[in-house]
Amino acid sequence: MNVLSVVTAVHPAALQYLGSAxxxxxxxxxxxxxxxEWCIQEDGPDVASKELLPEPSDPRIHIGSSRKGGPAVARTMAFARSTGSLIKVLDADDELTAGTLARDIAALEAHPRIGWATSRVVDLMPDGSLVGFDGDPSPGVMPRGAVLEHWREHRRPQVHPATLCARRDLVTLLGGWMALPASEDTGLLTALSVLSEGYFTAEAGLRYRKHSAQSTAHPDHATGAEWAARMDIIEARAAALADLVTSSKV
Known part of the structure; x- marks a missing residue:
């Protein structure tokens, strides 16, 4: 049996949404x-995620806990416990749309040379409405390096990292998620994009919940010295990897 591992970091503010996920x-x-399989990692010793799950005895659910280290640490620890050949991200406060996992698997099986897949996102607003946005790339195979080039110009990813599904060997090669207080998923996606072609599905694959306690609502997320440092190191790592790939050193 082939296994797709879904990795989820959980912190207290997201617990109320875990049942919907x-x-x-x-x-x-x-x-x-x-x-x-669902590899849930509690970010800290006092996150009681099992109590919020409607089916805590589901044998496909594997809950782990570690000292508080932020989403990058929690996701990487969840990945360390996973067994699947494909690794799928699911934030604790988000929701997959119908057929998302099947579409990810189909894309990666149909295109053996690609290393990752993403999809369109719709924002799930506090009132329950769904809001889309323009600017998605054309559906299908995405050239290696395209995400990095878009990042250099716009300082945002070309596709949404919260929809990422990637082959296990590439996530292992990169050491999991970048050790950042935020944008760790963007860092992984951007690095993956210079190692391998990817795939974009135009059908929405994720309802991305918007709420005041999410990390992207933090005042340091999109401005200031921390933001600048995150942006710089994400680009620098991806660029260094791109140089290595181009020079055939890896």
Whole structure:
């Protein structure tokens, strides 16, 4: 049986949404020969995620806990416990749309040379409405390095890192998520994009919940010295990897 590992970092502010995340995962229909496991990592010793799950005895759910280190540490620890050949991100406060995992698997099986897949996102607003936005790339295979080039021009990823599904060996090669207080998923996606071609699905694959306690609502997320340092190191690492790939040193 092929396994797709869904990794989720959980902190107290997101606990109230964990049941909805599970419902969206449990509703997925996978191709024959595939199953999923959900590797939840509690970011800190006092995150009681099991109490918020409607089916805590589901054998596909594996909960771990570690000292508080932020989402990058929690996701990497969840990845360390995972077993799947494909690694899918799911934030604790987000929801997968119907068919998301099947589309990710189909893209990666149909295109053996690609290393990762992403999809369109819609924002899930506090009132329950869904809001889309323009600017997505054309659907299909994305050239190696395209995400980095877009990043250099716009200082934002070309596709949404919260929809990422990647091959295990590439995530391992990069050491998991970047050790940053935020944008750690953007750092992983940008690095992946210079190592391998990717894939973009135009059908929305994620409902990205907007709320005041999410990390992107923090005042340091989009401005100031911390923001500048995050932006610089994300680009610098991806650029260094691109140089290595171009020179055939890796």
């Amino acid at each position: 599970y419902a969206s995962l449990n509703a997925q229909t996978l191709p024959d020969g595939w199953t999923w």
